[in-house]
Amino acid sequence: MNIAIAGATGALGTRITKSLIANGATVKALVRPGTDPSRLLPITKQGVEIAELNLDSPQELTRALQGTDCLISALLGLREVMVETQTTLLDAALKARVPRFIPSDYAMDFTRLTPGTNRNLDLHRDFQQRLDRSGIQATSILNGMFMDLLTGEAPFYLWKIRRVLCWGSPEQKMDFTTMDDTAAFTARAALDPTSPRWLKIAGDQRSARELAAIASNITGKPFKTLRPGGLPVLAAIINVARKLNSAPSEPFPAWQGMQYMHNMYEGKALMTDLANNRYPGMNWTTVQNLLTDFLQTRKV
Structure with a gap:
C-alpha cells in the first residue's frame, strides 16, 4: 500500500513511519520546506520518499496525495494545526480520492469528556466534527497517556x-501505552482497509x-x-x-x-472495549x- 504521513519527523511520526516500512508499505512523508535535514535523516534512511510542500496549500497537497491508499496525520499543535491544517489535509485527501484518513487523535477517550474541560482535547473534538461530515473512511486511534x-x-x-x-x-x-506500541498499532491500522471509526488501545x-x-x-x-x-x-x-x-x-x-x-x-x-487483540503479533x-x-x- 501507498501511505502518506504528515508529522513524520516527530517523535510519534518517526515511529509510525518505521513500523509502516517494516510492514512492507511504501511511505511518503509530507514535510514543510526548509525542514532541518537532521530531522529528515531518520526517515530517509528507511527509504521514505520526502515531499516538501506547503501543508496549508490544498493544491500542493492534492498533487502529492495522488495514488495514496491512506493518509496518516501525526501533527501536533494548537487550533492552527490540529483543526485548520488537518482540515486542509482532509480536503486535499478528498480531492485526490484518498479512501482513508487517520487523524492525529492519539490521546485518552476525549469523546467521553465534558466539552470545555481540556483545551487540547477540545481541538480533537472540533476536528472530529469536520471529519465525520466529510464522508471519508476515518479511523481514530485512542491510546490513553x-x-x-x-x-x-x-x-x-x-x-x-x-x-x-x-x-x-x-x-x-x-x-498507558508506549509510543512504540501506539506507532506499531497505527501502522497496522493504516494497512487494514476494514479498520473501524474508533480503535482504543492500552498497553x-x-x-x-x-x-x-x-x-x-x-x-x-x-x-x-x-x-x-x-x-x-x-x-x-x-x-x-x-x-x-x-x-x-x-x-x-x-x-x-x-x-x-x-x-x-x-x-x-478510561477506555473499554479495547482493540489490543485486533492485530496478531502485537507485544504490548x-x-x-x-x-x-x-x-x-x-x-x-
Missing part, C-alpha cells in the same frame, strides 16, 4: 521521595496504588501514594496556573499537563516492562 512519560515529563512518579502523585482515588485505573491500565507497588517491586524499596488534595484542589491550581500562563501559544504548558492528569484521575476517559509493553528497563541504571 504515552507510557514513556512516566519516566520523566509526567509528574506521576516523584522518584526522589519514592511517591506516586495522586489526585482523587488511588484506586482509579488509568490508560496497561494501572491505578496510582498499583504504580507505587510496581516501583516497590522493581527497586525493592517502599513506594507510596502522595495525595496533596482531591480533584477540586487540582482544578483550582489549574485555573490559577492558566491565568498566569505567559505563553498561551504553547501546546503543552504546565497547566495543560495538569489538566490531562485531572481527566485521568476523574475516570471518565506494560508499566512493569518500561520501568524495569528505566530503573536499571537509575539510583532510586
Whole structure:
C-alpha cells in the first residue's frame, strides 16, 4: 500500500513511519520546506520518499496525495494545526480520492469528556466534527497517556521521595501505552482497509496504588501514594496556573499537563472495549516492562 504521513519527523511520526516500512508499505512523508535535514535523516534512511510542500496549500497537497491508499496525520499543535491544517489535509485527501484518513487523535477517550474541560482535547473534538461530515473512511486511534512519560515529563512518579502523585482515588485505573506500541498499532491500522471509526488501545491500565507497588517491586524499596488534595484542589491550581500562563501559544504548558492528569484521575476517559487483540503479533509493553528497563541504571 501507498501511505502518506504528515508529522513524520516527530517523535510519534518517526515511529509510525518505521513500523509502516517494516510492514512492507511504501511511505511518503509530507514535510514543510526548509525542514532541518537532521530531522529528515531518520526517515530517509528507511527509504521514505520526502515531499516538501506547503501543508496549508490544498493544491500542493492534492498533487502529492495522488495514488495514496491512506493518509496518516501525526501533527501536533494548537487550533492552527490540529483543526485548520488537518482540515486542509482532509480536503486535499478528498480531492485526490484518498479512501482513508487517520487523524492525529492519539490521546485518552476525549469523546467521553465534558466539552470545555481540556483545551487540547477540545481541538480533537472540533476536528472530529469536520471529519465525520466529510464522508471519508476515518479511523481514530485512542491510546490513553504515552507510557514513556512516566519516566520523566509526567509528574506521576516523584522518584526522589519514592511517591506516586495522586489526585482523587488511588484506586482509579488509568490508560498507558508506549509510543512504540501506539506507532506499531497505527501502522497496522493504516494497512487494514476494514479498520473501524474508533480503535482504543492500552498497553496497561494501572491505578496510582498499583504504580507505587510496581516501583516497590522493581527497586525493592517502599513506594507510596502522595495525595496533596482531591480533584477540586487540582482544578483550582489549574485555573490559577492558566491565568498566569505567559505563553498561551504553547501546546503543552504546565497547566495543560495538569489538566490531562485531572481527566485521568476523574475516570471518565478510561477506555473499554479495547482493540489490543485486533492485530496478531502485537507485544504490548506494560508499566512493569518500561520501568524495569528505566530503573536499571537509575539510583532510586
